[in-house]
Amino acid sequence: MSEKRVNVAVAGATGAVGNQMLASLAERNFPIRSLKLLASKKSVGRMIRFQGDLFPVEELKEDSFKGMDIALFSAGTGTSEYFAPFAAKDGCVVVDNSNAWRMDPDVPLVVPEVNAYAIKDYTSKGIIANPNCSTIQMVVALWPIHQKYKIKRVVVSTYQAVSGTGKKAIDELLDQTRAMINFLKIERNVYPHRIAFNCLPHIDKFQENGYTKEEIKMVRETKKIMGDDSIAVTATTVRVPVFYGHSESVNVETHEPISAEDVKALLKAASGVKVVDDPANNAYPMAIDAAGQDLTLVGRIRDDESIPNHGVNMWVVADNIRKGAATNAIQIAEMLIKDYI
Numbered sequence: 001m002s003e004k005r006v007n008v009a010v011a012g013a014t015g016a017v018g019n020q021m022l023a024s025l026a027e028r029n030f031p032i033r034s035l036k037l038l039a040s041k042k043s044v045g046r047m048i049r050f051q052g053d054l055f056p057v058e059e060l061k062e063d064s065f066k067g068m069d070i071a072l073f074s075a076g077t078g079t080s081e082y083f084a085p086f087a088a089k090d091g092c093v094v095v096d097n098s099n100a101w102r103m104d105p106d107v108p109l110v111v112p113e114v115n116a117y118a119i120k121d122y123t124s125k126g127i128i129a130n131p132n133c134s135t136i137q138m139v140v141a142l143w144p145i146h147q148k149y150k151i152k153r154v155v156v157s158t159y160q161a162v163s164g165t166g167k168k169a170i171d172e173l174l175d176q177t178r179a180m181i182n183f184l185k186i187e188r189n190v191y192p193h194r195i196a197f198n199c200l201p202h203i204d205k206f207q208e209n210g211y212t213k214e215e216i217k218m219v220r221e222t223k224k225i226m227g228d229d230s231i232a233v234t235a236t237t238v239r240v241p242v243f244y245g246h247s248e249s250v251n252v253e254t255h256e257p258i259s260a261e262d263v264k265a266l267l268k269a270a271s272g273v274k275v276v277d278d279p280a281n282n283a284y285p286m287a288i289d290a291a292g293q294d295l296t297l298v299g300r301i302r303d304d305e306s307i308p309n310h311g312v313n314m315w316v317v318a319d320n321i322r323k324g325a326a327t328n329a330i331q332i333a334e335m336l337i338k339d340y341i
Contacts, residue, residue: 003031004031004337005031005032005033006031006032006033006069006070006337006341007032007033007034007035007036007067007068007069007070008025008030008032008034008035008036008068008069008070008071008072008333009035009036009037009038009064009065009068009070009071009072009087009092010022010035010036010037010038010071010072010074011038011039011060011064011071011072011073011074011075011079011080011083012038012039012073012074012075012076012079012097013037013038013039013043013048013057014037014039014043014046014048014057015039015074015075015166015167016163016166016167016170016321017074017097017321017325017326018039018074018075020321020322020325020326020327021072021074021326021329021330022037022048022050023326024294024322024326024327024330025050025330026050026051028330028334030330030333030334031337035050035055036055036058036064036068037055037056037057037058038057038058038059038060038064038075039057039058039059039060039075040059040060040075041059043057044057044058044059045057060075060079060083062083062086063086063090064083064086064087065086065087065090065092066090067090068087068090068092069091069092069093069341070092070093070094070095070333070336070337070341071084071087071092071093071094071095072095072097072329072330072333073094073095073096073097073098074097074098074325074326074329075098076098077098077099077100078100079098080094080096080098080100080101081100081101084096084100084101084127085125085126085127087126088125088126088127089126091126092126093122093126093127093128093336093341094126094127094128095128095130095329095332095333095336096127096128096129096130097130097325097326097329099132099217100129101125101127101129102129102131102132102217102220102221102224103220103221103224104125104127104129106121106124106125107121107122107124107125107127107128107129108120108121108122108128108129109129109131109221109224109225110128110129110130110131110225110328110332111131111136111139111140111143111225111328112272112328112331112332112335113140113143113270113271113272114139114140114143114225114226115225115226115227116335119332119335119336119339119340120339120340122336122340128332128336130325130328130329130332131221131225131328132214132217132218132221133160133164133246133318133320133321133324133325134158134160134164134214134218134237134246134248134320134324135217135218135221135222135225136318136323136324136328137246137248137296137316137317137318137320137323137324138154138156138218138222138248138250138316139222139225139226140270140272140273140296140318140323141250141267141270141273141296141298141314141316142154142222142226142250142252143226143270144266144267144269144270144273145252145254145258145263145266145267145312146226146228146231148256148266149254149255149256149257149258150254150255150256151226151228151231151252151253151254151255152231152232152253152254152255152310153231153232153233153234153252153253154222154231154232154233154234154250154251154252154253155234155235155250155251156218156233156234156235156236156248156249156250156251157235157236157237157238157248157249158203158218158235158236158237158238158246158247158248158249159199159238159240159242159246159247159248159249159287160203160237160238160239160240160246160247160320161240161242161243161244161245161246161287161320162195162239162241162242162243163243163244163320163321164203164239164246164320164324165190165191165239168189168190169190169191169195170243172187172188172189172190172191172195173195173196173241173243175187176188176194176195176196177196177197177241179196180196180197191239195239195241196241197241198241199238199239199240199241200238200239200240201236201237201238202238202239203215203237203238203239204217204237211235212237214235214237215235215236215237218233218235218237219233219234219235242287243291244287244290244291244292244319244320244321245286245287245288245289245290245291245317245318245319245320246287246317246318246320246324247285247286247287247315247316247317248315248316248317249313249315250313250314250315250316251304251311251312251313252304252311252312252313252314253304253307253310253311254310254311254312255310256310257309257310258309258310258311258312259303259309259312260301260302260303260312263301263312263314264277264301267298267301272294272295272296272323273295273296273297273298274295274296274297274298275297275298275299275301276289276297276298276299277298277299277300277301279300283299284299284300284315285297285298285299285300285315285316285317286317287317289317290317290318290319291319292319292322293319293322294319294322294323294327295318295323296316296317296318296323297316297317297318298314298315298316298317299314299315300313300314300315301313301314302314
């Protein structure tokens with residue numbers, strides 16, 4: 001890490017991802033000169049501890065970013081759409097975790113292990129977009145494969161933790177689980193159906209073509225991050241009763257001949273990946289193992305026998321709040337400091 005120290009603002013500091021951003025900044029010894037915590041008016045006056053000191057939460061306003069170098073945003077799409085341009089206007093580079101800017105052609109969409117080179121394009125609008133959590137972990141695993149074998153098609157089904165929806169969803173799963181165990185009335189406030197002991201094939205709003213916005217995000221973002229519109233991608237996204245850690249079943253078809261053994265060797269050497277693949281000893285990636293770490297876990301790597309020599313299946317798991325959000329954003333910020341600001 002560079003010795004250069006910067007002024008950092010965290011917008012949405014009181015949320016689940018904002019809290020993890022602060023924890024990850026501390027864990028990674030991010031070179032902070034000054035820190036400003038921003039949130040909505042209702043959070044003003046709260047004190048948050050960071051590296052032994054207490055910091056007040058301030059109201060997010062148009063002029064909050066004067067004198068700041070980097071702003072980590074995790075405050076929602078509408079908030080980012082409105083406030084990020086004010087930050088950029090004041091010379092503060094925004095790394096945004098919402099969906100607001102991801103598909104803007106003038107805003108780089110970055111996963112450092114895949115397309116760190118795109119960070120340089122932040123100068124167009126002063127904003128860098130953090131991809132969707134489920135997309136991030138998938139492309140970390142796909143990129144080494146694409147570089148060597150050129151991916152033709154990806155079919156992905158996700159099993160996504162409730163923390164991807166936020167703290168209210170975490171509380172709802174906990175409350176519903178308690179209620180069911182104790183034969184009490186089930187309350188539903190976040191999801192359209194009970195999430196405890198259930199799976200919902202429904203993340204975000206349904207579109208006219210029958211896909212959800214989450215599924216469409218994965219398709220479009222994968223193409224943009226990997227810089228190849230020729231890759232065919234189709235997705236089914238499912239919410240499951242897990243607190244932290246998204247899991248994905250990923251089927252990959254390639255143009256060049258491929259084998260499971262080659263993919264295992266390739267991914268063992270890949271940045272940000274940990275291969276957990278020993279079926280004989282019941283070793284494979286699980287959400288409970290991914291939670292709390294920044295690596296993307298990949299296992300169940302096997303040949304797709306329906307397309308001999310041109311397909312593999314794998315199981316990809318990562319902590320959606322860490323690598324899927326906070327850590328990825330901070331990795332981008334680290335590269336900004338090192339090479340660009």
